[in-house]
Amino acid sequence: MSQPSPNVAPAVSSVPWANPDTASPTAAPGDRYGYAPESVARQSAPASYGRFPGVEYVNIQEVFADGGYTSPKPITNPMAKVALWFAVFGIFGFTLVVSIVLAIIALIQAQSLPERIGSREAIAALVYDGILVFVGLSIYLLGLF
Incomplete structure (x- = not known):
């Protein structure tokens, strides 16, 4: 049996991104690899990325608490879900x-x-409740005749 060849990649010095010691020309201070979005400039003006949709409802202190990134709690309407479940058992x-x-x-x-958020579930519960009331009254009225 022959020995497998070692997986040693050759050192590439002609490619600037191959050496992390040499930072890219767009690198921000302290950014060795040039990946920081603040480092991108368009014609000597910093790039503007705008705001990501939905972040206006996020509490930044909750996201970056505990020393790492934790996803924010989703905004929900539990009352609507409970109403829908009660409608199912109506x-x-x-x-x-x-x-x-x-x-x-x-x-x-x-x-x-x-x-x-939750308005669709609440409307669905009301529609289902209306259907149950209509069916119940129809059966009751048919029983009278």
Whole structure:
């Protein structure tokens, strides 16, 4: 058996990015590899990247707490989800009334949340509750005749 050849890459000195000791001409101070976005300049003016969509609702102190990057807690409307689940079990009667009340509260809360988070679930709960009420009243009225 022959021995496998060692995987040693040859040193490339003609390519500027191959040597981390020589920084790129666009490198920021302290950025050896030239990857810092602040280091990019367009015709002697720093590049403007704008704001990433959705960051206006993020608390930066929560993201960079604990010494590392932690994703921010998503903005949710748990009342809308609860209303939808109560609507699913609305055939039992009592949960139908609870679902209607919770869905109305969730719709009011959704008005103050960005992009009205939870309004679709609350509307779905109200529509499903309306269908259950219509079917229940139809069965009741058909039973009278």
